[in-house]
Amino acid sequence: MTDESHKSSLHREASELGSRPVHSEEEASVTAEKDDSIGFLEVDDHQSEEIREIFGTAFPQYLQPVEEMLEQILTGHGDTESLEALNGMLSSLKSATERMGFDDAYKLLDDLHESISDLEPELGAPMPTEVREAILGHVIAIRDLAEQMSGGQVGDPGQQKTIYAALKDKKGVGDLVLRRLSAAGLVTVDQLLAARPDEVSAVTGLSQEIVHKLIRLLEADDAAASEEVESLHGQAAEKLRTEVELEARVEDLRAEARRLRARVHERNAELDSLHLGLAAMKRELDSLSSKMAERGAQLERIRARRDALSRKVLSSEEAMRRHECRLEALCRERRCLMQQADGLGRAISGLFGSLRKMRMLVVKGGMQDAR
Amino acid sequence: MAFIDVKKGQLQCKIVYYGTGLGGKTTNLRFLHKETDPKKRGKLLSLETETERTLFFDFVPISMGKIKGLETRFSFYTVPGQSFYNLTRRAILKQVDGIVFVSDSQVSRMEANIDSILNLEENLQTYGIQLKSVPHVIQYNKRDLEDTVSVDEMRNELNRYHVPDFEAVAIKGEGVIEAMGMIVKMVTEKVVFDLKL
Numbered sequence: 232m233t234d235e236s237h238k239s240s241l242h243r244e245a246s247e248l249g250s251r252p253v254h255s256e257e258e259a260s261v262t263a264e265k266d267d268s269i270g271f272l273e274v275d276d277h278q279s280e281e282i283r284e285i286f287g288t289a290f291p292q293y294l295q296p297v298e299e300m301l302e303q304i305l306t307g308h309g310d311t312e313s314l315e316a317l318n319g320m321l322s323s324l325k326s327a328t329e330r331m332g333f334d335d336a337y338k339l340l341d342d343l344h345e346s347i348s349d350l351e352p353e354l355g356a357p358m359p360t361e362v363r364e365a366i367l368g369h370v371i372a373i374r375d376l377a378e379q380m381s382g383g384q385v386g387d388p389g390q391q392k393t394i395y396a397a398l399k400d401k402k403g404v405g406d407l408v409l410r411r412l413s414a415a416g417l418v419t420v421d422q423l424l425a426a427r428p429d430e431v432s433a434v435t436g437l438s439q440e441i442v443h444k445l446i447r448l449l450e451a452d453d454a455a456a457s458e459e460v461e462s463l464h465g466q467a468a469e470k471l472r473t474e475v476e477l478e479a480r481v482e483d484l485r486a487e488a489r490r491l492r493a494r495v496h497e498r499n500a501e502l503d504s505l506h507l508g509l510a511a512m513k514r515e516l517d518s519l520s521s522k523m524a525e526r527g528a529q530l531e532r533i534r535a536r537r538d539a540l541s542r543k544v545l546s547s548e549e550a551m552r553r554h555e556c557r558l559e560a561l562c563r564e565r566r567c568l569m570q571q572a573d574g575l576g577r578a579i580s581g582l583f584g585s586l587r588k589m590r591m592l593v594v595k596g597g598m599q600d601a602r
Numbered sequence: 603m604a605f606i607d608v609k610k611g612q613l614q615c616k617i618v619y620y621g622t623g624l625g626g627k628t629t630n631l632r633f634l635h636k637e638t639d640p641k642k643r644g645k646l647l648s649l650e651t652e653t654e655r656t657l658f659f660d661f662v663p664i665s666m667g668k669i670k671g672l673e674t675r676f677s678f679y680t681v682p683g684q685s686f687y688n689l690t691r692r693a694i695l696k697q698v699d700g701i702v703f704v705s706d707s708q709v710s711r712m713e714a715n716i717d718s719i720l721n722l723e724e725n726l727q728t729y730g731i732q733l734k735s736v737p738h739v740i741q742y743n744k745r746d747l748e749d750t751v752s753v754d755e756m757r758n759e760l761n762r763y764h765v766p767d768f769e770a771v772a773i774k775g776e777g778v779i780e781a782m783g784m785i786v787k788m789v790t791e792k793v794v795f796d797l798k799l
Binding site: 271272273274278281284286288289292416425426430 | 605607610612614616623624640641642643644647649658659661663664665675677682683684685686687689690693694696697714
């Protein structure tokens with residue numbers, strides 16, 4: 232099954248069926264990084280129902296320690312540390328339902344979370360009945376929804392003793408450790424006793440040594456374990472508790488750091504996307520600016536042309552005015568000449584009259600001479 | 603169980619990546635998701651513990667083209683490998699069409715591999731199914747590490763029904779596409795035969 236020709240044939244088949252084969256080891260190594268967010272194929276109704284059913288079947292298992300912690304707090308057996316642990320567990324479940332898009336489950340968990348946010352538990356002080364009833368009402372609604380999601384296939388994890396119930400009063404084990412176990416889905420004593428310590432360590436982040444100690448604490452019937460329980464009292468128990476708490480807190484901080492790194496990664500991606508958008512806008516702006524510059528130059532040319540035309544119009548008007556003046560002068564001159572012509576005409580007429588008179592006198596004189 | 607949506611002309615199949623905790627099932631799925639055309643894949647849904655181990659399951663839908671005029675859609679799931687998540691594992695196996703058993707080649711994980719495949723058979727039996735009747739392939743992962751069990755020995759312990767098997771280094775993508783391609787081929791052949799398409 233591992234010869235090269237068969238591999239390449241499978242690459243081809245996989246490719247034909249929708250997956251792109253790997254081209255090189257280097258590329259493959261790079262591409263094994265997380266990139267969950269991109270994908271355009273929608274989850275259809277059938278797949279959605281299937282996911283809901285799976286989640287609904289497993290959900291009550293994770294809900295059970297929440298209920299037990301609530302019971303402790305409501306009956307006056309819990310304190311602020313228990314409430315803190317409960318808050319952490321609810322946040323973890325809310326986050327899971329939110330990521331899966333189960334809005335109804337998220338809302339119910341959020342309602343429950345909201346309802347316990349104002350509680351101030353004190354050891355030995357049970358909560359008022361109405362508060363208890365209100366909170367338990369939320370729990371019942373969540374259980375009903377889980378049953379509905381699973382199509383009625385919910386198991387009954389309540390028949391098994393939980394780790395929380397078994398370890399909550401043991402010295403050396405804080406609520407933070409219990410929360411880490413619960414957050415990792417380790418709920419019942421049987422689960423923890425049947426599990427491999429290395430697996431428990433891997434999913435909870437607790438060291439294998441601590442996991443071994445927890446398992447031995449659970450095997451309370453074992454004489455050696457009982458002795459160890461005893462020996463854990465006092466300073467040793469306090470030391471273990473401190474170690475466990477510190478380790479759990481370090482893990483919490485690491486988880487927080489991972490979450491923050493993931494957020495930074497997301498923000499960087501957003502920033503990259505914004506940069507890309509900005510670059511596109513800048514390009515558009517540059518293009519608009521060059522167009523504007525072009526239009527400006529065009530406008531300048533038009534203005535220059537307009538100014539030239541204006542100057543030409545002004546000069547034409549000036550020339551026209553000059554011509555008008557000249558025309559006027561010419562008219563005046565013509566009028567003057569005409570007057571002079573009239574005077575000359577009259578003078579000529581006078582001369583002609585005188586001439587005629589002189590001719591008549593000449594003629595008369597000639598006739599007289601002839602006679 | 604494969605499901606045909608006549609209205610949409612779709613064939614839906616379910617493939618489950620099963621195996622021991624920390625064996626590389628999620629790595630397989632992440633690589634598949636990354637290598638698939640984004641238009642043909644959905645978002646990878648991954649629910650992890652605070653230490654990045656699979657808490658509930660991982661899920662990704664992938665469209666695989668057309669068979670006999672039907673658009674094939676595969677739902678790929680991984681199960682949480684740790685022994686104490688059995689309730690979730692069993693729920694995910696419901697109506698499974700094909701299984702990729704991802705084993706860890708390290709000597710120290712051999713016992714866990716055997717426990718896991720026995721657990722797979724046990725969980726399938728709760729649905730009245732036998733492993734030999736379900737299309738499945740075996741992947742021997744982490745072959746690049748030192749102190750690994752030989753492939754022959756792993757085959758002897760885990761591949762009881764002589765199904766196709768693959769050596770893999772999932773973190774580098776080696777053997778991932780091969781195993782997926784084979785299981786998709788086996789499932790579609792069985793579906794075409796069973797449903798007389």
